Amino acid sequence: MTAPAGTRRALLRSSAAMLAGLSAAGVAGCGAKSGPHTHHLLSRRLRRDDVRLLNEVLALEQRTIAAYTATGSLLTGYAQKAAGQFLGQELLHAGELRSMITSLGGTAHNPSEHYEFGQPRGHRPLLELLHGLEQAQLVAYLHVFPLLSAGFVRQGVASILANDAQHVFVLRSELGSPALPAALLTPTE
Amino acid sequence: MLTRRELVRGNPALAHPDDPGHLTRLIAFETLAIQVYGLAEESTHIGVRGKRLVSELRRQELAHAVALQEALERLAPGGAPAASLPGQTASIGAALTAGVEQTLTAVEIPADFAKLTDERAWFHLLEELENRLQGAYNGALRDLVDPSAATLAARILASEAQHSTALSRLRHPGNVAQAVPTGLVVGILRARS
Numbered sequence: 001m002t003a004p005a006g007t008r009r010a011l012l013r014s015s016a017a018m019l020a021g022l023s024a025a026g027v028a029g030c031g032a033k034s035g036p037h038t039h040h041l042l043s044r045r046l047r048r049d050d051v052r053l054l055n056e057v058l059a060l061e062q063r064t065i066a067a068y069t070a071t072g073s074l075l076t077g078y079a080q081k082a083a084g085q086f087l088g089q090e091l092l093h094a095g096e097l098r099s100m101i102t103s104l105g106g107t108a109h110n111p112s113e114h115y116e117f118g119q120p121r122g123h124r125p126l127l128e129l130l131h132g133l134e135q136a137q138l139v140a141y142l143h144v145f146p147l148l149s150a151g152f153v154r155q156g157v158a159s160i161l162a163n164d165a166q167h168v169f170v171l172r173s174e175l176g177s178p179a180l181p182a183a184l185l186t187p188t189e
Numbered sequence: 190m191l192t193r194r195e196l197v198r199g200n201p202a203l204a205h206p207d208d209p210g211h212l213t214r215l216i217a218f219e220t221l222a223i224q225v226y227g228l229a230e231e232s233t234h235i236g237v238r239g240k241r242l243v244s245e246l247r248r249q250e251l252a253h254a255v256a257l258q259e260a261l262e263r264l265a266p267g268g269a270p271a272a273s274l275p276g277q278t279a280s281i282g283a284a285l286t287a288g289v290e291q292t293l294t295a296v297e298i299p300a301d302f303a304k305l306t307d308e309r310a311w312f313h314l315l316e317e318l319e320n321r322l323q324g325a326y327n328g329a330l331r332d333l334v335d336p337s338a339a340t341l342a343a344r345i346l347a348s349e350a351q352h353s354t355a356l357s358r359l360r361h362p363g364n365v366a367q368a369v370p371t372g373l374v375v376g377i378l379r380a381r382s
Contacts, residue, residue: 081366089372146339154330154331159346162347163371163373165347167369170365170368180245180352183251183348184253184345185345
């Protein structure tokens with residue numbers, strides 16, 4: 001049984017308040033694993049640049065959180081379990097990114113007021129939506145990674161990227177696509 | 190004070206002198222993985238589906254080693270130290286097995302190939318190996334300075350994470366918590382107490 005269109009639209013539009021609460025709450029994460037002294041080796045400009053880049057990927061994580069929140073109840077079986085598992089992990093990612101941004105002396109941006117994901121109908125379109133969002137995250141992370149300066153930021157971002165790669169693997173498997181298309185993660189995966 | 194131009198340019202002359210050392214260590218880990226996956230391919234205790242996955246993962250570990258070697262050549266042309274882990278050997282046959290066991294033990298993965306008498310045991314070993322690989326990459330990422338080398342390490346870490354998920358899904362079908370257990374992939378950095 002699928003939800004009525006109006007309900008679906010409401011489900012696919014998430015409130016900023018809920019997202020702000022979810023993404024900022026309690027998922028403080030490990031944050032800066034290296035000592036704070038390493039930040040001072042970087043110029044203020046480099047720290048500011050890292051903050052800007054981290055906010056860019058944080059925005060994508062927040063969007064993906066909204067999508068998992070909206071679609072979880074519309075999925076069934078293993079996909080629903082995966083969505084629940086991945087939502088928790090995306091929340092952790094957002095918390096880690098916020099923590100890194102704060103460590104660099106920056107301010108983490110809040111989620112958007114609402115997100116529009118269209119009206120995917122059925123199991124497969126929902127999975128394709130989630131896969132598209134996860135893949136967009138991979139592309140973004142691979143784009144910003146070489147531009148990051150702080151070692152602890154690279155380490156943290158890499159651990160997030162790797163987890164998102166696992167999400168992509170699972171979603172591709174559920175969609176019947178080759179799950180391990182290449183030995184090296186590429187932006188076009 | 191480091192500037193972006195100095196960091197992003199990727200000039201080998203500006204890379205941290207430890208970068209080649211980090212890459213050689215990662216190559217050594219990949220070599221170990223290639224050897225272990227090779228032994229798994231030869232095992233009679235792994236089924237058809239498992240063998241297919243093992244072969245693909247071995248192929249990917251080889252690709253990782255090649256990419257790392259290319260990065261190492263760029264950072265230290267012709268002058269990179271030989272990569273090896275404690276006890277690592279290029280021997281074949283029974284000597285390879287003994288050598289691999291010794292190296293696995295040295296990197297804190299208990300292994301006795303004589304006791305790997307079913308697919309479950311083999312996959313458990315391979316999952317431990319992937320965790321250790323992830324730990325090696327996670328550790329290197331903290332210290333690698335050359336942006337290109339660090340990005341390569343991040344891409345390979347992501348691939349190793351997918352390997353873990355692939356192995357877990359075969360061993361624990363339907364269990365997504367086992368397949369993707371944690372939101373931050375850090376692997377095993379040191380011996381479990």
